[in-house]
Amino acid sequence: MKLKTRRTYIAWIFLAPSLILYIYLFVFPTIEAFRISFYKWSGFSANIEFVGFNNFLRLIRDSSFLAALNNTMLLLVIGGIGSFLLAFIFSYLLNSGIKGKKLYRTIIFFPFIVAPVVLSIYWGLLVYNPRVGILPQLLNIFNIEALSNIVFTDASNIFWSVLFIVVWSRVGFYLILLMAGIERIPPFLYEAARLEGANELQMFFKITLPLIKEVLVIAMIFWGIQAIKMFELFYAFGGILPPRALWTNAIYLYIMGFGKRDPIFQLGYASAIGVVTLLLVIIVSIIIRKLVKREVYEY
Amino acid sequence: MNINKYVFGKFLSHTVLIIWSISIGMLVYFIIISAMKTNRTVFRQLWSLPEKLNMSNFINAWSNLDFGRYTLNSVIVVLAAVALIIIISAPASYALTRMKIRFAQPITFFYIAGIGVPFQLLLIPIFKILAPLNLIDTLPGLILVYTVLSMPFTVFLLTGFFLSIPSELEDSAYVDGCNEFQTFFKIMVPMATPGIVTAGIFNFIALWNEYLLALVFTSSSQNRTLSLGLYSLYSSLQYTSDWVTIFAASVLSIIPTMILFIFLSEKLIAGITLGSLK
Numbered sequence: 001m002k003l004k005t006r007r008t009y010i011a012w013i014f015l016a017p018s019l020i021l022y023i024y025l026f027v028f029p030t031i032e033a034f035r036i037s038f039y040k041w042s043g044f045s046a047n048i049e050f051v052g053f054n055n056f057l058r059l060i061r062d063s064s065f066l067a068a069l070n071n072t073m074l075l076l077v078i079g080g081i082g083s084f085l086l087a088f089i090f091s092y093l094l095n096s097g098i099k100g101k102k103l104y105r106t107i108i109f110f111p112f113i114v115a116p117v118v119l120s121i122y123w124g125l126l127v128y129n130p131r132v133g134i135l136p137q138l139l140n141i142f143n144i145e146a147l148s149n150i151v152f153t154d155a156s157n158i159f160w161s162v163l164f165i166v167v168w169s170r171v172g173f174y175l176i177l178l179m180a181g182i183e184r185i186p187p188f189l190y191e192a193a194r195l196e197g198a199n200e201l202q203m204f205f206k207i208t209l210p211l212i213k214e215v216l217v218i219a220m221i222f223w224g225i226q227a228i229k230m231f232e233l234f235y236a237f238g239g240i241l242p243p244r245a246l247w248t249n250a251i252y253l254y255i256m257g258f259g260k261r262d263p264i265f266q267l268g269y270a271s272a273i274g275v276v277t278l279l280l281v282i283i284v285s286i287i288i289r290k291l292v293k294r295e296v297y298e299y
Numbered sequence: 300m301n302i303n304k305y306v307f308g309k310f311l312s313h314t315v316l317i318i319w320s321i322s323i324g325m326l327v328y329f330i331i332i333s334a335m336k337t338n339r340t341v342f343r344q345l346w347s348l349p350e351k352l353n354m355s356n357f358i359n360a361w362s363n364l365d366f367g368r369y370t371l372n373s374v375i376v377v378l379a380a381v382a383l384i385i386i387i388s389a390p391a392s393y394a395l396t397r398m399k400i401r402f403a404q405p406i407t408f409f410y411i412a413g414i415g416v417p418f419q420l421l422l423i424p425i426f427k428i429l430a431p432l433n434l435i436d437t438l439p440g441l442i443l444v445y446t447v448l449s450m451p452f453t454v455f456l457l458t459g460f461f462l463s464i465p466s467e468l469e470d471s472a473y474v475d476g477c478n479e480f481q482t483f484f485k486i487m488v489p490m491a492t493p494g495i496v497t498a499g500i501f502n503f504i505a506l507w508n509e510y511l512l513a514l515v516f517t518s519s520s521q522n523r524t525l526s527l528g529l530y531s532l533y534s535s536l537q538y539t540s541d542w543v544t545i546f547a548a549s550v551l552s553i554i555p556t557m558i559l560f561i562f563l564s565e566k567l568i569a570g571i572t573l574g575s576l577k
Contacts, residue, residue, distance in 0.1 A: 007399070007479060008399070010398070010479040011398035011399075011400040011479075012400070014393060014398065014479075014483070015394040015395065015400065015406075017391075018387040018388055018454070019406070021387065021446070021450070022410065022447065022450055024428075025425060025444075026416075026421070026450065027409075028424070029421040030420070030421060033420045033421060036424070043423070089315075090319075093316060094316075096309075096312060098309065098312050098316075102565075104316045107323055108316075109564065109568070110323055110560065113560050114508075114556070115508040115526055115529065115552050115556075117526065117533050117549070118326075118330065118552060119326075120533070121330075121533065121545060121546075121549060122325075122326045122330065126325070126329055176572065177572075180571070180572035225415055229417045229419075231511060232508075232509075232510065232511060235511070236510075236530060236533065239533070239536070239537070240537060250419050253417070253419045253420070254419055254422075254511070257419075257422065257423060258422070270423070271420065271423065274417055274420030277420070278416055278420060285415065
């Protein structure tokens with residue numbers, strides 16, 4: 001009994017530094033942000049006025065916010081479908097007994113470690129740029145009429161162009177997760193299915209997908225959180241002040257709270273955007289968990 | 300017929316993978332060659348090799364534009380933050396998973412829930428806490444912010460690893476007369492090394508490339524990190540048109556993560572793999 005109390009006591013010593021710091025500089029600020037979202041406040045003055053739910057009511061009517069929210073949702077859904085589809089295709093190709101599997105996997109993962117600013121420079125200048133970019137030139141060479149007039153960085157396309165960069169640079173991470181799940185599936189299941197005359201698609205839906213559910217849930221929630229909070233690449237790609245077409249929730253929050261060239265300092269309103277974003281993260285995590293029911297298959 | 304189909308499938312797979320890989324290889328190739336050109340020639344021969352090995356852009360960025368200092372700042376801030384994150388998160392994760400502490404599960408959940416909080420929401424409140432402590436626009440302040448905001452993900456990763464270590468090891472350590480600290484440092488830390496390495500690399504990469512927090516919590520140019528310096532250079536481009544310096548600075552920013560990647564990518568991949576299968 002004495003030993004047990006001693007162990008609990010020491011356990012709290014192990015936990016304390018981390019927990020104190022976390023509560024002081026993470027949990028408190030989160031609560032504080034919720035509180036600020038009910039105020040009108042420009043920051044460094046004492047002028048702070050309680051406005052109830054007004055900030056949230058204003059959000060619903062703010063077309064800039066709705067545009068940002070729309071972008072965030074598109075990123076979440078379309079970007080998610082793109083990332084996972086590609087990750088599945090790559091994992092299928094790499095698991096087909098191809099040579100250089102590890103090398104390909106490492107290369108595909110590489111952009112994950114490159115700074116968003118460097119990604120912006122490379123894609124913005126080298127790939128998409130209408131004058132010197134390689135993509136417009138390629139489209140010209142192959143004489144694809146319908147596509148060669150596309151300007152990848154104009155207002156109507158820029159969001160999709162950046163979305164592709166996100167998928168391109170993140171897919172390697174999800175590929176690793178999915179491959180880890182797939183490699184644990186015993187091969188005899190596929191052999192048996194093949195003997196029964198199942199085709200590749202049937203095997204994918206009946207064997208692969210159900211057996212990697214756990215990894216898939218983690219990967220999807222991870223994507224959801226990353227997508228909803230996405231800031232740096234979209235912000236960097238926009239240069240000095242990102243155009244509205246690139247605003248996500250996080251960027252709009254930042255612009256309303258801190259501005260850029262002319263600070264706006266609507267801290268209460270900015271906090272309200274953050275609160276809505278956090279609620280979105282929670283809802284999406286719950287939906288993904290419900291969508292992919294957590295039945296664990298024993299094998 | 301079947302063999303033809305097989306060979307064709309292989310060919311197609313390689314084609315797809317090689318095209319994708321080329322788009323990635325081009326990034327490295329382009330940034331490096333452009334860093335050695337001049338603003339006059341860089342757009343004329345965008346893809347060709349530079350005429351000679353020209354290091355003047357690096358020298359210019361390093362000394363005239365203060366990137367030497369930014370690099371040093373980044374090294375200090377990121378290494379200190381990563382060390383601090385591990386030093387406080389590893390014992391905490393161990394206590395939460397192996398020491399049969401009360402409320403272990405709710406506390407763990409309490410940490411992990413932090414992953415979902417958009418950190419832009421916390422900028423204003425954290426600023427308010429740090430300002431009276433004189434920690435704004437200082438490197439220790441930035442280290443503290445980095446440490447705290449990285450904790451939820453690190454605890455998530457490390458609790459997974461500690462859970463996977465068989466408890467027989469711990470029991471026999473106690474039987475052999477180790478106390479809790481000896482058990483932790485001599486038995487558990489070595490066992491959890493793959494997890495700790497993964498958490499370390501992950502945080503290093505994320506913090507090394509981070510510029511928003513640095514932008515908010517530092518203001519003077521002497522406290523800039525490399526990534527923030529690069530961002531500032533990039534966003535002032537329309538006034539300076541100094542492309543080649545940006546390429547040189549990009550190379551500087553990519554070198555550490557690339558070295559880490561070359562030597563540790565297998566460890567990192569193995570770590571992600573293990574951590575995700577808990």
